[in-house]
Structure formats: C-alpha cells, structure tokens
Amino acid sequence: MAVERVAERAPARPPVWNDPRFRAIFFQALVLALVIGVGAYLVNNTLTNMEKRGIASGFGFLGTTAGFSISTTLVPYTEESTYGRAFLVGLANTLLVSVIGVFFATILGFIVGIARLSRNWLVAKLAAVYIETLRNIPLLLQIFFWYFAVLRNLPSPRQSFILFDIFYLNIRGLNTPAPVFEEGFGWVLLSAVVAVAAAVSIVRWARRRREETGRPFHTVYTSLAILFGLPTLATLLAGSPLHWEYAVLEGFNFQGGMVMSPELVALVFSLSTYTASFIGEIVRAGIMAVNRGQTEAAYAVGLSPGLTLRLVVIPQALRVIIPPLTSQYLNLTKNSSLASAIAYPDLVLVFAGTVLNQTGQAVEIIAITMAVYLTISLLISMFMNWYNRKMALVER
Amino acid sequence: MREGTMVEAGTKVSSAIRGSGDAMVRMDGVHKWYGQFHVLKDINLTVAKGERIVVCGPSGSGKSTMIRCINRLEEHQSGHIVVDGVELTNDLKRIEEVRREVGMVFQHFNLFPHLTVLENLALAPVWVRQTPRKEAEESAMKYLERVRIPEQAKKYPGQLSGGQQQRVAIARALCMNPKVMLFDEPTSALDPEMIKEVLDVMVELAHSGMTMLVVTHEMGFAKTVANRVIFMDRGEIIEENEPGEFFTHPRSERTKLFLSQILAH
Numbered sequence: 178m179a180v181e182r183v184a185e186r187a188p189a190r191p192p193v194w195n196d197p198r199f200r201a202i203f204f205q206a207l208v209l210a211l212v213i214g215v216g217a218y219l220v221n222n223t224l225t226n227m228e229k230r231g232i233a234s235g236f237g238f239l240g241t242t243a244g245f246s247i248s249t250t251l252v253p254y255t256e257e258s259t260y261g262r263a264f265l266v267g268l269a270n271t272l273l274v275s276v277i278g279v280f281f282a283t284i285l286g287f288i289v290g291i292a293r294l295s296r297n298w299l300v301a302k303l304a305a306v307y308i309e310t311l312r313n314i315p316l317l318l319q320i321f322f323w324y325f326a327v328l329r330n331l332p333s334p335r336q337s338f339i340l341f342d343i344f345y346l347n348i349r350g351l352n353t354p355a356p357v358f359e360e361g362f363g364w365v366l367l368s369a370v371v372a373v374a375a376a377v378s379i380v381r382w383a384r385r386r387r388e389e390t391g392r393p394f395h396t397v398y399t400s401l402a403i404l405f406g407l408p409t410l411a412t413l414l415a416g417s418p419l420h421w422e423y424a425v426l427e428g429f430n431f432q433g434g435m436v437m438s439p440e441l442v443a444l445v446f447s448l449s450t451y452t453a454s455f456i457g458e459i460v461r462a463g464i465m466a467v468n469r470g471q472t473e474a475a476y477a478v479g480l481s482p483g484l485t486l487r488l489v490v491i492p493q494a495l496r497v498i499i500p501p502l503t504s505q506y507l508n509l510t511k512n513s514s515l516a517s518a519i520a521y522p523d524l525v526l527v528f529a530g531t532v533l534n535q536t537g538q539a540v541e542i543i544a545i546t547m548a549v550y551l552t553i554s555l556l557i558s559m560f561m562n563w564y565n566r567k568m569a570l571v572e573r
Numbered sequence: 574m575r576e577g578t579m580v581e582a583g584t585k586v587s588s589a590i591r592g593s594g595d596a597m598v599r600m601d602g603v604h605k606w607y608g609q610f611h612v613l614k615d616i617n618l619t620v621a622k623g624e625r626i627v628v629c630g631p632s633g634s635g636k637s638t639m640i641r642c643i644n645r646l647e648e649h650q651s652g653h654i655v656v657d658g659v660e661l662t663n664d665l666k667r668i669e670e671v672r673r674e675v676g677m678v679f680q681h682f683n684l685f686p687h688l689t690v691l692e693n694l695a696l697a698p699v700w701v702r703q704t705p706r707k708e709a710e711e712s713a714m715k716y717l718e719r720v721r722i723p724e725q726a727k728k729y730p731g732q733l734s735g736g737q738q739q740r741v742a743i744a745r746a747l748c749m750n751p752k753v754m755l756f757d758e759p760t761s762a763l764d765p766e767m768i769k770e771v772l773d774v775m776v777e778l779a780h781s782g783m784t785m786l787v788v789t790h791e792m793g794f795a796k797t798v799a800n801r802v803i804f805m806d807r808g809e810i811i812e813e814n815e816p817g818e819f820f821t822h823p824r825s826e827r828t829k830l831f832l833s834q835i836l837a838h
Contacts, residue, residue, distance in 0.1 A: 342718050388699070388706035453715065473646050474683035474742075478697035478749055479673035481665075 191530055204451040212449060223540060238536045239264070245531055247522045249438050253514055260532050267527030268549060274444055274523060275510040275553070281449035282509060283502075286456025293461050304457065311454040324443035324519040331439075334430050345424055345431060352424035361415040368411030376400035376408070383423035440521035444513070452509045456502060463498035464490060495568050507554050514550075524549060595622045597753055597784045598643055598654075603652035605638060612638050613649065614808040615703045620753070625785045627816075630805035631831060636788045639805070642788070644675040657752055666821040673701060676746030680740040680758040684730035690717070690741050693727040694748045709748070716744040720774050736767030740774055745835070747778075754778065756787040790835055796820065803826045 193199050227234055230353050239261035245258050254262055293304035311319070329348065331338070335353070337345040345352040374401075383394040424431040445569045459502040475485040516523035517530060533539060575723055592829045598620040605613035612635045615766050620626055625799060628636045641647040642654060645661050645668045656671045685693050695715035698704040703758050706714075717723040718739040722733075740761060756775070760768045772794055779785060779798045789795070802819040804812045804827075812819070812828050823829045 248601055280761060387703075388707050392703065468683070470683040471685065473675075473687070474679060476646060477644055477672060477675075477677040477679075478745065479669055479701040480697060481669060484700055488700065493685075500776055 188259035204248075211379070225468045227540075231538060234538065235409065238538055243532070243535070245535070247527060249441060249522055250313025260536065263532055264524075264528050264545070267522060267524035268565040269525070270522055271510075271513055272553075274357055274441070274448065274513045274516065274521070278448040278452065278509050278513065279447050279506050281445070282452040282505070283458055285449060285453035285506075286341040287460050290464070293457060294464060308454045308457050311451055312458070316447065316451050316512055317518060320443060320515055320519055323447045324439065328439040328443050334426060343421075343423055345426075348439070349430065349438045350439045352431045353421045353435050353437070354421040357420055357422050365408055365411045369408045372404050372407035376403050376515075379403070379414075438521070440519050442515070443519060444516050444521050448509055448512060452505055454510075455505050455508075457499045460494075461506065463494035466497045467493045476514055487570075492568070496565070499561060499565045501566060503558060503565075506557050506561070510548060510553055510557065551566055578687060579639060590601070596620065597622045597624070597657055598641070598786070599653070599655045600639075601641065601649045601653040601655075603639075603649045603654060605635075605647065605649045613642070616810060618810065620784060620786060622746050622752075623782050623784055625779050625783075625798055625802050626787070626801050627791075628786065628788045628800040628803045628805060629790060629831070629835075630796070630811075634805040635808040637757050640757060642787050643673050643753070643755060644677055644721055646677075666807065673749060674752045676749060676751035676754045677757045678739070678742050678746055678754070678756045680762050682742045682762075684729070684734070684738055684742055685746070686730050689729055690722075690729055690733070693730065695744050697745075713744070713748055716747050717741075719747070719777075720744045721770075731760050731782070731823045734767060735763045736770045739763065739767075739771045743771075743774055754787065756785065758788050758790075760789065760791060792820070792836065804831065805833070806831070821829065 182435045188415060190196075213336070224234070231561050240259055240422050242256075243258055243260050243261075243263045244256055247254055247263065247266050249270060252262070254267050263318060282286060289304045289307055292300050293308065295301045295304070330345060331348045334345070334347045334349055337347040343354050379399055383396045383399075386392060407415055424436075426432075471489055471493065472485055475489045476482075479486065514525040517526040520526065524546060529542055533542045579799055590833060598618070599620045600616050601748055603616040604611070605662075616639055618639075630636050637759065642649050642661075643656060644715045651659075657674055659667055659671050661668060661671060661753050662744055671781065672740065684690075684711075685696065688696065691710055691713055694716065695709040698709040698712070699706050702709075712721055714726065715729055717726055718751065720743055722737055722740055725733060725737060725741070733741065758769055759775070770793070772791060775785075775787070775794065776798055787794070789797075799816050804819070804823075806827050812825050814824075819828075820832065823832055
C-alpha cells in the first residue's frame with residue numbers, strides 16, 4: 178500500500194525553465210523566429226532598394242531577345258534568340274563538359290588507382306607521381322596551362338598538325354570529319370539497334386549456359402563481331418548511305434567537318450585529369466580496405482588473380498569507393514564553372530555573366546544559376562545513393 | 574648448407590616415410606627469409622597420403638608460415654616443395670593447379686562477406702572447375718549437411734556465429750574436392766563453447782581418410798586424431814613423433830618446456 182501511495186504522488190515538478198523538454202522547444206522556436214526575421218529583413222531590404230533605383234524585377238526578361246552570339250551551341254541559337262534560350266545553351270554546355278569529364282575521369286581514375294597498387298615498380302611510381310603532381314596544383318592553374326600554354330600556342334590553320342590526313346589540330350581547335358547521312362541511313366541505324374539487342378541477349382545466354390553447363394563462351398569476340406559486323410553489312414547493302422564530310426582548308430580557315438573548340442578541349446582535359454588523380458586515390462583506398470585475408474582465401478580455393486580481383490576484391494571495394502566517388506563527381510560538375518576563365522560558354526559565363534551584365538537582374542539570375550547547380554548535384558547524389566544501397570553489404 | 578639442427582628421431586621418421594613413395598606433400602631443405610629474418614630453417618617434411626599431422630610450437634615459431642608455403646600463400650627462397658607430384662615454382666599455372674587440390678582453413682575464417690553461404694561454397698567450383706551452378710549448389714548443400722548447417726545456406730556470413738562461420742569455411746574448402754587440407758589455427762579465434770563443434774567436424778573429416786596438416790594447440794585433438802605431432806621452434810622442426818610418445822616422452826628440452834606451459838592448467 179505504501180509503495181502504491183508513493184507511485185501515485187507525482188514527483189515535484191521542476192521550474193519550467195529547468196525542464197529539458199521545454200528548453201528544447203523554446204530554443205528551436207527562438208532559432209526559427211531569428212531565421213525568418215533575418216530572411217524577411219533581407220528580402221524586404223532588397224526589394225525596397227531595387228524599387229528606389231528603378232531596377233526591374235521578376236522573370237519577364239527570359240522572354241526578351243538576347244542579341245549576343247555564343248561560340249559553342251548544342252541547341253539551336255542565334256542572336257535573335259531569347260535570354261531563356263541563352264540559358265538553355267549555357268546549361269547544355271555545362272552538362273556536356275560535366276558528362277564527358279566524369280566519363281574520362283572515372284576511367285582514368287580507376288586505371289591510375291589500380292596502377293598505383295601494381296607490383297611493377299615503374300608503373301606504381303609513375304601513377305604516384307601523376308597523382309601527387311596533379312592533385313596538388315590548383316585546378317584553375319591547370320586549366321590555364323592547357324589553354325594558354327598548350328592549345329593557344331598551336332599553329333594557325335594553314336600550319337595545322339595533321340593526324341591520319343583527316344584530323345587537323347590548330348589554334349582554332351580540332352577539326353574532324355563530320356558524318357553526313359543520306360537516304361537509307363535509317364536501315365543502318367536499325368541494324369545497329371538490332372546488333373546491340375543481339376549482343377545483349379548473347380551475353381545473357383552465355384551466362385545462363387555457363388551457370389547450367391559450366392562451359393565458357395567467347396562472349397567478347399562474338400559480341401564485338403556482331404556489334405561491328407551487322408551495321409557494316411547494312412551499310413553495304415543500303416548502298417553506303419553514310420559518308421564523311423572532310424574539313425578542307427579554304428583561305429585562312431577550315432570549311433566543313435566538325436570542330437571542337439580549344440576551350441572545350443582544354444576544359445575537359447584539365448577537369449578529367451585533375452579529378453582522376455583524386456578518384457585514383459579513392460580507388461586505391463577502397464581496394465586496400467579489403468582485408469588481405471579475402472585475397473588469400475580466394476587464392477586458396479584456386480581462383481586466379483584476375484578472377485579474385487573481379488569476384489572478391491572489387492565488389493567489396495566498391496562499397497568503400499562509391500560515397501567519396503560521388504563527391505568527386507559533384508566537385509567536377511561544380512568546378513566546370515571555372516570555364517568562365519577561358520571563355521568556354523558554360524552556364525556561369527553565358528547566364529551569370531553576359532545575361533546578367535545586359536539585364537542587370539542579379540538576384541533572379543544568380544538564384545536560377547544556384548538552383549540549377551543544386552538540382553544537378555542532388556540528382557547525381559540521388560543516383561549514387563541508389564547505386565550505393567544496391568551494393569551495400571548485408572551485415573546482419 | 575644445412576644450418577638448422579635436426580633431431581635424430583625426426584630425420585628417421587621422415588626418411589622412413591619418404592621411402593614409401595606415395596607422398597602427398599614433400600618439403601626438402603626449405604628455407605625462407607623475411608628480409609634478414611630467417612623464418613624457416615631447413616624444413617624437411619613428408620606427408621603420406623591419408624596421414625594426419627598436427628603442428629605445434631610457440632608463437633612466431635614458423636608453423637603457420639610452413640603450411641602456407643604448401644599452397645604458395647608464402648614463397649620459399651630455397652629448397653623444394655612438391656605437392657601431389659607438382660613442384661611449386663614461380664609458374665602461376667602450376668601454383669593454381671596445386672591450389673585447386675589443396676584446401677585451406679584460416680584462423681579468421683575469411684569467408685566472402687558479400688556472398689551468401691551457398692554462393693561462398695559454389696564460387697570456386699563454378700569459376701575454377703566450371704561446374705554447372707545447379708550441380709555446384711547441390712554438392713555445396715551436401716557439404717553443408719556434412720558440417721551440420723544446411724539451414725544457414727541462404728544467410729550471409731555476417732549473420733552466423735564464429736563456429737558456424739568456421740564450419741562454412743571448412744565446407745567451402747571441401748567443395749573443391751581437395752586431396753590435402755591445411756588448417757591454420759582453426760579454433761584460435763573462437764569462443765570456448767564453439768571450439769567443440771568445429772573440432773567434431775575435423776575429427777569426422779579425419780576419419781573419412783582425408784590427408785590433413787593442422788596447426789593447433791588443441792592437444793586433445795592431436796592425441797585422438799594425429800598420426801604424427803611436429804614441434805617447431807624458431808623456424809626449425811625440433812621434434813616429431815607419434816602422439817603417444819610425443820606427449821609422454823618428449824626428447825628435447827624445448828619441447829618439454831613448451832608442453833609444460835600449455836598443459837599447465
């Protein structure tokens with residue numbers, strides 16, 4: 178009975194300012210109020226000032242004519258196009274650099290990372306020198322190096338470096354042949370699609386047969402033969418509907434063909450070599466994080482070093498590699514904004530540069546640009562997180 | 574050339590077996606160095622088919638290094654090692670050929686954590702022996718039953734206890750149908766109550782006629798199962814004898830000291 182009575186009586190309540198639950202709510206409310214207050218003050222201040230000075234606000238400017246030209250455009254664009262169209266051109270150029278950069282940085286990074294672990298002294302040291310040099314020099318300086326010191330010193334079109342008689346490298350960029358499609362090319366395209374489908378199903382079939390009968394199959398050779406053979410055959414049957422338009426020197430410059438601007442080449446080159454040095458270290462760390470006993474156990478059951486790397490080490494290394502790899506992809510995408518320094522027309526140069534100068538609508542333009550980078554980064558993160566979950570280890 | 578001191582009895586036993594002809598593993602004058610450190614000094618050992626050998630000795634005596642030389646996880650610098658008629662050289666093809674025939678169980682299990690128990694067992698038969706997966710998994714299930722954990726087949730190693738993991742590791746080695754099994758302190762990393770379940774499996778394996786080399790301090794196992802016990806110290810084989818004699822009448826002072834230390838309590 179006595180015990181019950183004690184339990185019934187509630188313990189003395191502390192003063193409300195000593196109650197941790199009250200404190201938690203109070204401080205959170207305080208912080209929220211401060212953030213809203215400061216935000217409202219800033220917005221109000223900006224709007225008032227802009228009104229006083231007669232600066233237009235709103236997003237109407239996106240529909241007006243831009244009136245300037247852009248050197249590299251992936252989407253159709255002329256001087257009569259709108260600012261909105263200029264935004265799209267900049268966005269496409271940024272995405273172009275990022276995608277190509279990520280692609281090469283990943284390949285080069287994995288090669289350098291594995292090379293640094295090589296037993297071959299020379300290979301390992303070369304990889305080490307590459308990594309230590311490139312990751313310790315500022316990226317902007319490397320972009321300047323490739324652009325001003327290397328590509329800007331190339332000869333004029335008349336004295337181009339000629340590769341295989343069809344590529345011309347000069348101060349204006351790299352001239353390559355351009356494909357010209359004629360009637361009947363649809364068949365070639367169709368055959369290419371069929372070839373890819375056939376190769377995929379052969380790979381699947383070979384895997385199933387290996388699992389069922391244990392007999393290996395030369396998947397690589399067969400799929401390569403199909404991938405190249407079938408479109409070639411279709412091209413011949415359709416009467417060669419594809420021919421190449423070669424760049425031809427006329428006067429002071431080349432006519433015809435395609436040209437990759439030196440800005441694009443310098444940017445892609447420096448971004449991917451720089452990021453590859455970081456990815457190399459990430460790959461090396463990931464492989465080293467796999468316990469030595471794993472390799473020994475794989476060897477002990479008779480797996481070759483190649484199969485050990487593929488079936489045992491890499492799958493376990495990936496879960497260590499993926500999260501930091503994601504942040505390198507994000508870095509590369511964000512670093513592509515250094516394009517402005519060598520006048521490659523990316524989002525920052527075109528939109529946050531030229532368009533901002535012409536319209537003066539700094540708040541809207543900077544906000545849009547930031548939102549774009551934020552969106553791209555979050556999309557990359559989401560994809561990589563999904564991939565990471567797929568690779569994650571079942572521990573318990 | 575031989576700088577190690579061989580105890581006479583040891584020489585007698587191994588030369589007697591060497592004469593018999595059906596040696597599964599033969600080590601002749603094997604030396605190994607880690608830099609300046611001489612880990613293995615003139616090891617001469619012949620393991621006959623079906624023989625079960627327990628190797629013991631203080632830590633750092635080279636016993637693990639010795640059995641790891643047999644499947645070339647460690648390289649020896651001089652002498653000859655012949656496994657089932659194949660001499661271990663720098664030839665990768667030969668090394669893989671030997672490794673296919675030699676099963677190994679490690680102190681820390683070394684199961685592949687990203688694969689299920691069944692996948693762990695089927696990996697090598699599928700990729701090395703090119704067995705159809707279905708067949709490989711069926712035979713894997715048989716070995717899991719033999720080590721008494723068929724119900725864990727779909728789990729990942731991280732979900733099993735230490736004793737269960739070590740039994741999976743034994744089954745994984747058996748899946749390749751090895752001619753020799755090497756055990757490198759298989760019970761040292763286990764909790765006491767799990768040691769027995771692993772030893773039971775090993776005893777059963779010994780009775781099935783498997784050739785075994787076991788590095789262990791489980792003297793009970795040595796007494797019941799071993800044909801021969803080898804004592805190593807500082808990189809040398811100090812003494813070898815059949816277990817009855819070895820435990821009751823050790824010859825060398827170092828063996829006596831070692832036995833008094835591990836049997837003290």
